[in-house]
Amino acid sequence: MKLSLYWNRINCFTKLDAFKKFYLFFILLTLVSLNARSEKKDKFSQNTQSQVLPNVKISGVLLEKGSRKPISNANIYVLPEGLKATTDKSGAFIFESLPAGFRQWVVTVSGYKNLKLDYKYESSQEGVKLYLERKIYTPFETTVVGKIKKEDPSQKTLKKSEFLVMPGSNGDPIIALENLPGVGLSFDADVTIQGSPPEDTRYLIEGHEIPYIFHFYGLNTVALPESVESVDFLSAGYGAKFGRASSGLVNLNLQKPRTDRSYQMAFVDLTAAGGFAEGPLGQNKSYFVGARYSYVGQIIKLATDALADENDGPPSFNVAPTYMDINFSYHNKLSDRSNLEFTALASRDIVKAVQEDAENLTFSGTIYGKTEFFRLIPKYTYRLSGDSKIETSIAAGIDRQLFTPGIERLNITTTRVSWRAEYEKIFSDTYKLSAGTDFLYDYYKLDARISSALFGDDDSDLPFGLAEILTSNDKSSDFKQGYFVKNRFDLFDKKWGLNVGARLDHFQLHKEFYFQPRLGVDYKITPESNLYFNTGVYYQPETPINLGEGTGNPDLEASKSLHYALRYDQDFRSGSTEGFLLSAGLFYKDLRNLRVQSSSQVTRNNELVPERYKSNGEGSSKGFETLLKYKRERSFVNLGYTYTKSERIGLDGLTYPSLQDQTHNLNISSGYSWGKYVFGARFRYVTGVPYTPNMGGIYYDNADTYIPIPGRRLSERIDDFWQLDLRIDRKWVYEKWILSVYLDLQNITSRKNQTSISYSFDYSESQKSTGLPLFPSFGVKGEF
Amino acid sequence: MNISKSKIKYLVRLAIPLLIFSGCSNNNFKKFSELGDLRILAVVADIPEVDGNSTSPVSVTLTPYISDVTAAGRIFNVNVFSCLDPSFSQLGDVGCDNPQVEAYPNGNTFDAGTLAATNFSGAMDAITISIPNPSVLIAGYSNQQKHNGISYLVAFALESGGEELTVIKSISISTRAVLNTNPVIQDILLDGSSIGSGPTTSGELDLTYTAPGSPEAYSEMLSDGSFESRTESYVTTWFYSDGEVSPARILENQKSFYEAKNTSPIGLIGVLRDRRGGVDVRILNP
Structure with missing residues (x-):
């Protein structure tokens, strides 16, 4: 039917009464609707049936809009025939024989907006690109902190998807660590x-020690967040794989470069600018x-210049801090059994300050500080068989620290x-x-x-001009x-687990071997709940x-420490991806052979x-820590709390709180993803640390x-700390790139x-x- | 191999006013260079470094310089003691067991009213102490300590009406071949011209000094027994009773400016230090 056929009937419309008008209007509306659908069918019909067009071959790729990530295992339908093609691992699809003409293409994939596309073709085509837009561009990960079956039960892990959107962290992996229980607030x-104390924490990249983890003033981690896959945090009771740290370790795991496509990123914010690129280099590289x-x-x-102008005088400080870092990684899959990785990392911080008016009398003149390091880390992995492998890596580099306060150096x-090097073999199921x-x-x-005075205890205010040179x-x-x-044993139907390990260290400067047993026991109470106990001996060289x-x-x-840690994990989600997760535990660290300052003179070499x-020196640190997570697809709330009592016994035999004794540490963070917006908030409360x-x-x-x-x-203690941070991220998703803008408001009150x-x-x-009072950080990022 | 990062950060925190965004670095503390309350400006020892090879006692005369502008004259009780304390620089504690009590002139008192003519700022009565046989005193200590100097402390405790002030002067006992001497500040110049008394002109003027000598060269022994040649680095501190000097503490290659608030003459004091215990004081008063 043609629409024009109704026209005469409409002309009669005005002559009827109201009821009939309504009745006829309804009929007309229905007919119009039917006509429209009929016309559409006719259109396809004309193209597919009335014409003698040849069948064509159409091939292409299905990509995620913005990121260009291939979408695999997705069905693409062509209507009205209902023909179907399924994408492979690289997102590629192919219709070997499609009727030419006007068709509707439909793609439906979980997590993406449905794609309905009217597509006309009259000849075979290659390289067709279809883009699917995600429903949410910043989904919150379901990672369980301290999750079940982790290799080291003391380990907590933050993934990239978590730290990038953590409010108050400015997207930085290490700053985001402060949201975890057990991590103290550090200025x-x-x-x-x-x-x-911070000296009892070792910092690693890919398992190899680096001299420092933060750039100047803790503004950023020494590796770009985009280079980091995850950050591991090992605390009381950590396993035998690592050592030489009384307290724990922080390890940055760099990400494996993409092999499916190239990716570029550039950003600029209030303090820094940078870029990142990754992608395949031929097959397997x-x-x-x-x-x-x-x-x-x-x-x-x-x-400072503005302040000087305002104050009508020269600034008392002329400061020029700057930093830079470079990360590089090359992966080569040599064979199905072996992989070669090559990672390079370089970091430099420079601080120069001129104090012309030494009001505080600490120093006068120019302070110049430069810290830099680089590491080249080749890593080789070889799978000997289906159940055994070896992995070895070397990190070579140079660390430089130059510090010249005034006339000193x-x-x-x-x-x-x-x-x-590590050899791993699974001998049996248990x-x-x-x-x-x-x-x-x-x-x-x-x-x-x-x-x-540069090396003295932190609670000593010994003037630099007085202290021994x-x-x-x-x-x-x-x-x-x-x-x-x-050794890992799974016992009694795998309800019980036993980790028996040991570490033998030799420190050349101490001229001694140190045997350090490590023991862990875990019990699966229910499929959703586990209990862990870990203990060990730890030595840290001077x-x-x-x-x-x-x-x-x-x-x-x-220095020597004995760790005891007990933890309970419960997953309340009952198989769902949404719901509550709880991790709660106790820790106790017995500290001995601690270094304390002495003013004595001793006889050495006569x-x-x-x-x-x-x-x-002796001391202890004990406490309770818990993390409650509530997770939904579009939102999360994390509540972390740590109670700590950290003490040291002085040379006078009296017990004092340690400088890091932060009794209560409460951290509540949350995020909500709304379309292309992500809103985040974090609240922190921390007891003030003691001082003399x-x-x-x-x-x-x-x-x-x-x-x-x-x-x-x-x-005495400094005042308790509390702070509220807010963060807003907004993305603009285009077919081939994504523009992100964020505003991170630290200390909003x-x-x-x-x-x-x-x-x-x-x-x-x-x-x-x-x-700092309210400190806004604003940044723009483009991803291609 | 890492140094104490937190200590460096402490320094850097002093140096880096990221806090400028809030002006957090501002404080309302009194300025160290402004005269007013009771201050000790310097203690000049005629021999800042004593020969550690000397086998007989060595006499050293010490002259404290004070300023007590606000009180405008009062009598202080002065107690002085001395002792060898090689560990003073470790924790800042005076750890000598049996200090030698020294007799201060005038029955252990000093009348600051005698400084009325010089804006209640000037030299106290000098005291001479006797350092016992230095070679015996430092026997047994490491060659590095003996060469670089072991502290012989002289402490002055001033008390008046419940207000107390303590100052410590360290005389270095050293086996160096060439011993340290005091620097000399000869004259104070404003815009390059000598002024006989406290400045009276207004406006911002260059404030400099003349020193007939030059920083001395000396050697320091390192832990491995080797020697490092060094040259003294002078530092000058300006004290004033009115107006403003900025910067009030300068190194050799830096320059200060003086700006008067009014045309009344004021007290202006320059203290020159060689950072090895050597010091000289030059006072200009109305």
């Missing part, structure tokens, strides 16, 4: 674990490369080579063996003439050997500076020398400075959180030093 560029440069120094300079260059080596060799050059011009080496073995004759005490011992340090108040000062003429008179040791206490030059007056 510096450190990670403190379960009440331990792939790469990624990323770089970032920070111009925070220039931003600060603009601000500290210049350390360390050539470092570390080697890890027994698995892992064994390996973990070696670290350092050759270092130390050129120092610097105040010992340490001098050293040393070239030496340090070799640390580590051997580990892990640094070469602390062991140096001219800078420390060569008789210092390695002469009196400063002792500087002793190894007779100063009660006045004694003038020391030689250094033109005052020596503080300490009050009762660690008897602009609360002046106390970070420390500062004193007047003679310690007669004091006031609280506070951290």
Whole structure:
């Protein structure tokens, strides 16, 4: 029927009464609708039946809109015939014989918006690209922190998809760690674990130690977030695979480069700009490369200049901090059994400050600091059989630390080579063996003439001008050997698990072997709940500076700690991907042979020398930590809480809280994904850390400075910290690229959180030093 | 091999006012260079470094310089003691067991009213102490400590009406072949011209000094027994009773500016240090 046939009937419409009008209107509407559908059918019919068009061959690829990620195993329908093609692993599809003409293509894939496309073709075509748009571009991962069957039960893991959208973290993997229970709040560029000092945490990349994990002031991790697949955090009771850390480790796992397509990213934000690219390099090979440069120094300079103008005078500081990092990775699948990876990482931080008016009398003149390192890490994996493999990697590089406050200097260059190798074999369904080596060799050059106050206890306010000037011009080496073995037994219908391991370390500078047993027991209470108990002995070597004759005490011992950790995990989701997850546990760390400062003189080589340090400190750290997660497809809420009691026994035999004793640490974070928007919020509350108040000062003429008179040791605390952060992400998804804009508002209430206490030059007056008020961070990112 | 990162960060935190976004680095503390309350400006020892090879006692005369502008004259009780303390620089504690009590002139008192003519800022009575046989005193200590110097402390404790002030001066006992001497600050110049008394002109002027000598060269022994040649680096601190000097503490290659608030003459004091215990004081008063 043609629409025109109704026209005459409409002309009669005005002559009828209301009821009939309505009745006829309904009939007409129905007819029009039928006509429309009929016309559409006719259109297809004309093209497919009335014409003598040949069948054609259409091939192409189904991609995710924006990211161009291939969508595999998706059905593509062509209507009205109902012909179907299924995409392969690379998203490719092919219709060998389609009737030419106008057709409707329909694609329906879970998690994506339905695609209905009217598509006309009259001849065979190749390279057709179909794009599917995701329903949500930032889904929240279902990762269970401390999930069941993890290789190391003490391990907590943050995946990229989690840390990139974590409010308050600015997308940084290590800053996001602070959202996990057991990780203390740090105002510096450190990670403190379960009440331990930052020196007791080791930082690793791909299992190999690096000198620092953060750039200057903790602004960013030394690796681009895009390069990082996940970050592991190991705390009390960690297994035999790692060692040399009293408290725990943080390990960055770099991501495996994409092999399915190329990917490029560029970003710019308030403090830095950078880029990242990855993709395949022919068959079985792939790469990624990323770089970032920070111009925070220039931003600060603009601000200081503005302040100087406002105050009608020169700024008291001229500061020029900057940092950069470069990440590179190359993967080559040599065969079905073997893989070769090659990773390179370089980082540099430079800080220069000129203090022309030494109000605080700490120093005057120019401070210059440069820290840099690079690592080249080849890694080879070979699968010997279906149930055994070996993996070995070497990290070679150089670390440099140059620090010149005024006329003093500290210049350390360390050539470092570390080697890890691990053999793993699954002997049966109930027994698995892992064994390996973990070696670290350092050759270092130390050129120092610097105040010992730089190395002293953090609660000591010994003026730099008073403290002993340490001098050293040393070239030496340090070799640390580590051997580990892990046995995993699954017993009693796999309800019970037993991890029996041990580690043997030798520290060259301490001239001793250290045997460290590690034991773990787990019990599967129900399929959704597990109980874990882990314990072990841990030794941490002293640094070469602390062991140096001219800078420390060569008789210092390695610090020792005994860990005990009990944890309960419960998954309340009953097989669903949405719902609650709970992880709760207790930890206890018994600390011995801790380094403490000494003012004694001791006889060494028949002469009196400063002792500087002793190894007779003791302490403990104990607490409770829990993480409750509620997860839905579009939202999550995490509640982390840690109770910590961290103590040290002083040389006077009295017990004091440790400097990292943060009694309560509450962290609530949440996110909600709404279309192309993601909203995030984080609230933190942390008990203030202890400090020793100063009660006045004694003038020391030689250094033109005052020596503080300490009050009762660690008897006061800085104010409790609390902060609310908000974050908004917005994406604009185009066929071949995605534009993202984010606004991260840290400390939205602009609360002046106390970070420390500062004193007047003679310690007669004091006031609280506070951290940043509301700090907005704005960034733009393009992904291609 | 890592140094204490947190300590470096402490320094960097001092240096890097990221906090400028909030002005958090501002404080309302009194300025160390402004005269007013009781201050000790310097303690000058005529021999800042004593020969550690000397086999007989060595006399050292010490002159404290104070400023007590606000109190405008009062009597202080002064107690002085001395001792060898090689570990003073470790924790900042005075750890000598049996300090030598020294007799201060005028029955252990000093009348600051005698400084009325110099804006209540100037030299106290000098005291001479006797350091016992230095070679015996430092016997047994490491060659590095003996060469670089072991601290012989002299402490002055001033008290008046419940207000107390303590200052420590360290005399270095060293086996160096060439011992340290005090630097000399000869004159204070404003815009290059000598001024006999406290400045009276207004406006911002260059503030400099003249020193007839030059920084001394000396050697330091490193932990491996080798020696490093060094040259002193002077630092000058300006104190003033009115107006403003900025920067108030400068290195050799830096320059200060003085700006008066009014045309009344004020007190202006320059203290020159060689950072090895050597010090000199130059006072300009109305």
